[in-house]
Amino acid sequence: MNVLEVKNLRKSFEDNIVLNDLSLTVPDHTATVLIGASGSGKSTLLRCINLLDTIDDGSIYLDGKEISDPEINVDEVRKGLGMVFQSFNLFPHMSVLDNITLSPIRVHKVSKAQARDEAMTLLRRFDLADKADQYPDRLSGGQQQRVAIIRSIAVKPRLLLLDEVTSALDPVLVNEVLSIVRDLKADGMAMVLATHEMGFATQVADEVCFLKDGNIIERGPASQVISAPQEAETKDFLRRVHEAGRL
């Protein structure tokens, strides 16, 4: 069963064609990693899947149901999708616990007590229980991003979208965030993530997709795309990443 199917997706901003006839399939319990140069459209793809951007052509299916249908209830679709942004986007006027329980209580109509219990369980699991009553500006970047991830999985999404969740962090903090993602992957959470961390991509990816010029130029297991790329453009990209010291 495929959680996500993207078919012939097109998206441009004015005359800048960002996604050009792109197709992608994500089977249940698998992680798909998007790699590619800055500006290659990774964020745009994730935003289209989450219906934050409207697509120009093609279709997107979540659990076999077309969500790119304009008639669809967007709020209903998003209940099944979790998204974590590069810049955390925690709500600064709410405590960590309130950030996490907002959606379960307001959107999923879980009782307050139960939402708190579940949030505390997640916080304990990821070593953040002592931060439950803190406000986001009192947390380190890594802690903020981990809370943002917990917030997005607190609603038990079918699919988790992670957009460069480590790129705003310094190297020491990167690991604590990546280990959370590894744990979720081990739990069998289906996810699509954009990243510049090739080592991490190798660890979690069931499939790696290399984006260039609005399309996926090369795809396959990490052992192939990252370790033994076939396409010249992939090789070129990985060589430059390697030079930048991120392999």
Place this chain on the structure above:
Amino acid sequence: MNNDSPARDDSGRALSWTPSQRELERQASRKAIGRKKALIATLSSVIVIGSLIRLIITSPGWQSVKDTFFDWSYGGEVLGAVAKGLVVNIRLTIIAAILIGIFAMILALLRTSRSAALTPFRLMATAYVDIFRGVPLLLVILLIGFGVPALRIEGLTNSVLILGTTAVVLTYSAYVAEVIRSGILSIHPSQRAAARSLGLSSSQTMRHVVLPQALKRVVPPLLNDLVALLKDTGLVSILGVTDAVRAAQIASSRTFNYTPYVTAAILFLLITIPLTRYTDRVLAKSIKRQNAQGAA
């Protein structure tokens, strides 16, 4: 330096180390600089303010101005009446502020909503704000205060107090709506995106994520508007409401002495100055908070 008690910082807490000779020198020289600055500030204030006062009280007309504007014994006589009028201003301010808050919030939400069904209301709200921000408050007070009773509609009030308050509420709601709207627009779109991606509807996003942050940001400008509102309630005196301004007017027209006006001015200042000081403090705090957030 050889004393046995541990060194202390400025607030008297014990320091865990003994400051070096160099640090002690620095502290002494900082103190000396501070003393010098205070001396200069005092001297320049005394000179500037002193010569202004001298200029006024040595001017040829000073004696007559003093008699007509600063007749303190007469001021004390009318103080009760003016203060009673000021109570009207304060009550009017409180009632108006509540109504303005509600009305302005509705206007701001309409103007920022994107719902198709609300389009006519959005257009009306925009036109309303444009009109009432563009017409002087005094004109609105006159138009409503004299215009509405002239319509002679059955059951509609003729109370100048109510009509005057209505005019103030109508005008200020337009200003305050714009302040709230600017607060809403100042919240970064990523906050909205994060809320929507968690499945919150657009009205839930507004209520739980955008508005709480926006309102916090506009507290200082709204406090400014509150000060302005208190002063502007004095304008309803033109309709014959016996507020502080009107009370002063009555008292001074009886004796052709203007001291009651000065009395009223001082009473207004007694309220507005602490309020403005408070506003400044809130503003400073809010700037500090936003900077801290930017750094995080």
